[in-house]
Amino acid sequence: MHLYVMGIIIDFLELSLFLIGLYYVAVGVFSFFKKRDILPKDERYTSFAVIIPAHNEGEVVGQLIESINKVDYPSGLIKVFVVADNCSDNTAYVAEKSGAEVIRRTSGRSNKSAAVAAAIAIIQSGGFDAEYYTVIDADNLVRNDYFHQMNSMLACGYDAVQGNVEAKNPNKNWLTAAYSLWHYLETRFGKLGPHNLGFGCKICGTGYAVKADVFCEILNDTRESCLAEDLEYTMFLAIKNIKVAFAEKAVVYDEKPSKMSASLNQRTRWAQGVVDVQGRFGFRLIKRGKFIDWLSLYGDFLGVFSYTVFGIISVFSTISVLFGYDFPLCRLWKNPICYVALNIYLGLGFLTAMIGLVVDKKFNRYIVFNIFGFILYCITWIPSAIIGMFRHNNKDWYHTEHSGSVG
DSSP states (O other): OHHHHHHHHHHHHHHHHHHHHHHHHHHHHGGGSOOOOOOOTTOOOOOEEEEEEESSOTTTHHHHHHHHHTSSSOGGGEEEEEEEESOSSSHHHHHHHTTOEEEEEOSSOOOHHHHHHHHHHHHHHTTOOOSEEEEOOTTOEEOTTHHHHHHHHHTTTOSEEEEEEEESSTTSSHHHHHHHHHHHHHHIIIIIHHHHHTOOOOOOSSSEEEEHHHHHHHHHSSOTTOSOHHHHHHHHHHHTTOOEEEEEEEEEEEOOOOSHHHHHHHHHHHHHHHHHHHHHHHHHHHHTTOHHHHHGGGHHHHHHHHHHHHHHHHHHHHHHHHHOOOOTTOTGGGSHHHHHHHHHHHHHHHHHHHHHHHHTTOOOHHHHHTHHHHHHHHHTHHHHHHHHHHTTTOOOOOOOOOOOOOO
8 A cells, every 4th residue: 555655756857847847848839939029119228237246357358348338229228237246356447447336235144135236226316317227147148139029128118128148158068068058948948939829028127128217126125134035026027927038139249168167156045045936926926826937947957857857767667568678767757648648749849959059049969968978067056956945045156256257
């Protein structure tokens, strides 16, 4: 009886994970069906206050400001604010020399949410009446038409828009190549697909813009100590029924860690933030029936995790079907209907990813030769997630060092 009950529980958990994975694949299919966002006939240029949180980013912040200064957009409608957050290097000097207004923060913990809040307080009292605040990480670069594309999406009536974040250094080594592929898949399955379906997407930490008064509301209901301020902002917007649009053509280039130690620390911090935000917003979302928004909390991890798990189960289930062996976790999937459904799911997910890579001209030799590197990257999410789960009360911010490398 005990084993029978355990089998039912395992089957239920597997089926639940399968349905979650199937959701991500189904949403990914809709990434090929463009949403018709209707532009008003009298589209106008809106004003942006660009907030750049920077802790010891003297090596890279000048490159970002230079890329912003060169964008194809009326210069008087963009003003750059760099928050030199408890810096011990030349970040403030480089930012001022590049033409940005510098906000020096010298007390409190160094973290992004506190830096953004400090910047908005200064902007509101400083006379620059920006209609939207856009947050960009100091190690990023923006494409020439970034603000134009963001402006077009905002003109469709959205209060919050997430840009398309791509890797700035995808070909530096196997790890940055794995990062690049991971984020590409997360963009197609977790942002573009949901946007096309009208679900909205989540804010991912950089390259996003939010209407000024809405951002002020966000800051009144969120915490400066949060390690995943982007998720906290997203959950607040979901509670307020504000959809975050995805601007596929508004591209920001983000530098990815090239060392495994830095990568693990970064992803552990992300996991800490997810658990922290889940504790604050999870029940509120489920209570309001916002299951899809709740699921987006784990979107970076669950989609790939479920696909990997069922890829392994498929192999052992096939052996069970062909040779009659019994493997743990495969009982349910030996059923002909479940076995066919499982392999349709895996095939559809693979086909969607491959077609997307080819259509977007992202398929290259680095992806082919780095497949084991990508698998290793996916596997190392597991210890990062577990450590982050147990350390979610630790509010210390881990700073990822940047070199400004491109390529």
